[in-house]
Amino acid sequence: MIEQRQLNLHQAGTVRVVRQSAALCYRVQRGTPQVLLITTRGSGRWIIPKGNLIEGLSPSGTASQEAWEEAGVTGTCTPNAFGQFLHYKRRYKKGSAVYLVDVYPLVVKSLAARYPEWQERKRRWFSLGHAASRVNSPDLASLLRNVEHLYH
Incomplete structure (x- = not known):
């Protein structure tokens, strides 16, 4: 499902792998698919909603x-x-981790x-191509570009 990325060998021995789930929220406007991106709470980068697996769900x-x-x-x-992507987080208190996101x-x-994090994040609709250019994760951008090809 996912193209394996090579991790720096120094990092490979010191990081943990965490499974997460993400929602690619979409709609179709006038025959064109659009995806909803949100900003991260810290840096304001564009991402899709995601989080650690929730017990019972x-x-x-x-x-x-x-x-x-x-x-x-x-x-x-x-x-x-329908896809996966990887991202790496370096956290000083919790330790570094590689996140495998379905x-x-x-x-x-x-x-x-109004929703639980409405004051902490922005949200905006993007075309698939524009969304791919706005996200910081190369793996997520690739996933968005591959979805775009399904509609052409």
Whole structure:
């Protein structure tokens, strides 16, 4: 599913791998698919809603929950991931980790004005190509570009 990236050998022995779920929130406007990106709370980079697996929820259920908490999205999330991406976080207190993120498509039915993180994040609709150019993760950008090819 995911192209294996080579990690720096020095890093490979010191990092842990964490599984996460993400929601690729989308809609189709005038025949064109759009995805909803949100900003991170810290740096303001553009990402998709994601988080650690939640006990008692399926991975796609976790993706739906993260979409609600981080973006105010309600909708239908597919039970099967359509892709994965990796990202690396260096945290001084918690230690560094590589995150393996399964991505679940979520058709957006509505957006709430207020949701748990509404004061901490921005959200914006992007075309797939523009979204790929705005995210900082090369793996996520590649995933977005590959989804774009399905619609052409």
